[in-house]
Amino acid sequence: MTNQFDERISSLLDGELDEQERHQTLTALEKNPELRNRWERYHLASDAIRHNLPAGIDTGFSARVMQALEAEPTVLAPPPVKAVPPTPITKRLAGVAVAASVAAVAVLGVQTLNRDTSLSSPQQMAQLPVVNMASQAVVQVAENPVILSQPIPAQTVRHFDPSLNKYLVDHSQQAARAGIQGVMPYARIVAYPAGNPQEPRQ
Amino acid sequence: MKRSLFFLAACLHLGVAGADDDVMAALGRMQEAVQRLNYQGTLVYFQGGQVQSMHIVHKADDKGEYERLVNLNGPAREVIRSNNVVTCYMPDHKSVLVGERQYNNVLSKLVSNDFSASMNYYQFQAEGLDRVAGLAARRVLIKPRDTFRYGYRLWLDRSNGLLLKSDLLAADGQALEQAMFADITVVDHIPDAMLAPTTASEGFAWFKQDKSAAPAQAEQSAWRIDHLPDGFAITSRFHHPLPDSDAPAEHLIATDGLASVSVYIEKLTGNPKRFVGGSTMGAMNAYGTVVDDHQITVIGEVPGGTVEMIARSVTQAPKGGKR
Numbered sequence: 001m002t003n004q005f006d007e008r009i010s011s012l013l014d015g016e017l018d019e020q021e022r023h024q025t026l027t028a029l030e031k032n033p034e035l036r037n038r039w040e041r042y043h044l045a046s047d048a049i050r051h052n053l054p055a056g057i058d059t060g061f062s063a064r065v066m067q068a069l070e071a072e073p074t075v076l077a078p079p080p081v082k083a084v085p086p087t088p089i090t091k092r093l094a095g096v097a098v099a100a101s102v103a104a105v106a107v108l109g110v111q112t113l114n115r116d117t118s119l120s121s122p123q124q125m126a127q128l129p130v131v132n133m134a135s136q137a138v139v140q141v142a143e144n145p146v147i148l149s150q151p152i153p154a155q156t157v158r159h160f161d162p163s164l165n166k167y168l169v170d171h172s173q174q175a176a177r178a179g180i181q182g183v184m185p186y187a188r189i190v191a192y193p194a195g196n197p198q199e200p201r202q
Numbered sequence: 203m204k205r206s207l208f209f210l211a212a213c214l215h216l217g218v219a220g221a222d223d224d225v226m227a228a229l230g231r232m233q234e235a236v237q238r239l240n241y242q243g244t245l246v247y248f249q250g251g252q253v254q255s256m257h258i259v260h261k262a263d264d265k266g267e268y269e270r271l272v273n274l275n276g277p278a279r280e281v282i283r284s285n286n287v288v289t290c291y292m293p294d295h296k297s298v299l300v301g302e303r304q305y306n307n308v309l310s311k312l313v314s315n316d317f318s319a320s321m322n323y324y325q326f327q328a329e330g331l332d333r334v335a336g337l338a339a340r341r342v343l344i345k346p347r348d349t350f351r352y353g354y355r356l357w358l359d360r361s362n363g364l365l366l367k368s369d370l371l372a373a374d375g376q377a378l379e380q381a382m383f384a385d386i387t388v389v390d391h392i393p394d395a396m397l398a399p400t401t402a403s404e405g406f407a408w409f410k411q412d413k414s415a416a417p418a419q420a421e422q423s424a425w426r427i428d429h430l431p432d433g434f435a436i437t438s439r440f441h442h443p444l445p446d447s448d449a450p451a452e453h454l455i456a457t458d459g460l461a462s463v464s465v466y467i468e469k470l471t472g473n474p475k476r477f478v479g480g481s482t483m484g485a486m487n488a489y490g491t492v493v494d495d496h497q498i499t500v501i502g503e504v505p506g507g508t509v510e511m512i513a514r515s516v517t518q519a520p521k522g523g524k525r
Contacts (some may be wrong), residue, residue: 186271
């Protein structure tokens with residue numbers, strides 16, 4: 001059955017089935033989730049072989065989502081909900097919900113590949129309902145930078161020549177009142193990194 | 203959002219005349235509050251991936267202004283200001299630096315509480331309300347109009363105008379340096395004991411700027427800066443020694459009203475370490491060159507390109523030069 005079906009799928013993809021065969025195959029797909037998965041994988045593989053994958057498939061996307069999640073400050077993470085211990089039913093429902101969203105991703109993905117190759121930019125992909133969750137996380141990080149969540153390039157610390165500290169201190173002493181910064185110049189004197197790791201001696 | 207867009211449009215349309223009087227008034231009030239009020243609090247300071255906190259006390263009375271900052275992390279560095287005299291206790295260097303802030307007419311003019319002169323180089327934008335240190339705050343964005351300077355986002359106490367939080371922003375909006383009061387209390391009176399140094403400084407080396415070193419006359423200087431970014435003007439020019447040397451350095455300060463840059467010119471004697479090229483630490487950028495046996499060091503809270511441009515344009519005036 002499966003081998004036969006593989007052939008069918010292959011033929012369907014190649015547009016080699018007549019009207020009746022196509023109808024049968026699609027009906028089988030509709031009824032049998034296992035076959036539908038198979039169909040989706042074939043479709044992806046077929047597109048990959050033909051280099052038809054739109055740019056929007058964006059293999060780095062999940063990596064970026066993970067990055068965004070890691071960068072997301074903990075304060076933004078929802079507090080753990082532990083009010084009601086999951087009953088078998090809610091467990092099952094949760095399972096269904098997860099499965100449904102996975103299926104939605106798969107189906108939407110296939111639809112994207114299948115019908116709408118114009119949908120190609122990562123932004124457009126991100127507008128798809130399920131993926132949207134991830135893109136919201138990215139936006140949240142960008143629009144609510146909480147203190148400490150900003151990535152700071154490493155060289156901002158490493159490359160400061162300690163012999164410049166005297167200039168930093170003197171400039172901050174002398175130029176403090178020249179600007180809008182209030183107490184900031186003094187804060188810089190107090191806070192510049194200690195030149196030597198052995199040094200906080202007191 | 204609509205309002206700020208409108209404001210932006212108004213600014214673009216009317217240029218300088220389109221300033222939001224409200225924002226300018228708030229900034230003026232901030233400068234005044236920062237100088238005139240008695241307050242103490244804890245400031246959290248974030249830069250280069252490091253977070254630190256410091257205690258701040260500020261006192262103002264009929265005799266002047268006093269301030270004390272002490273780091274609550276790591277080496278207990280302490281800055282105490284009594285009017286123009288700024289004393290820095292550096293336990294990690296076993297030294298105390300005493301500096302006297304120099305003023306002249308140009309500088310005191312720029313130190314006024316009026317920022318309208320800066321509007322040619324920055325856009326000022328109200329960004330609505332927020333909350334910092336448990337207090338309602340107005341948020342103000344100051345965006346540079348070119349790449350020679352950084353931007354600022356300031357949070358001002360809605361009731362008394364004090365600066366509660368300050369972000370220094372790169373061109374891409376990234377915060378290079380953030381400082382925020384975690385708590386702040388305005389009080390009627392600050393006892394003198396709260397302004398006394400807590401650092402035990404026995405055995406520390408003291409470096410005092412020689413008061414008698416008179417500010418250099420402009421015509422005495424053999425040096426000149428050929429390229430200052432638009433809007434920057436030299437406000438001070440004087441000679442004073444830096445902590446680790448006896449020979450006075452020539453020191454020029456340029457400011458655009460918000461940011462400032464120092465240019466140090468020191469005669470190289472013997473074989474000291476030379477500093478050539480750029481260096482950066484959060485908001486502060488420095489650039490060094492060597493010209494005619496002199497070390498030129500430019501440092502300020504401006505982008506690297508700005509200090510580099512200034513440093514590369516420092517030249518000896520023809521009559522004194524060997525060039």
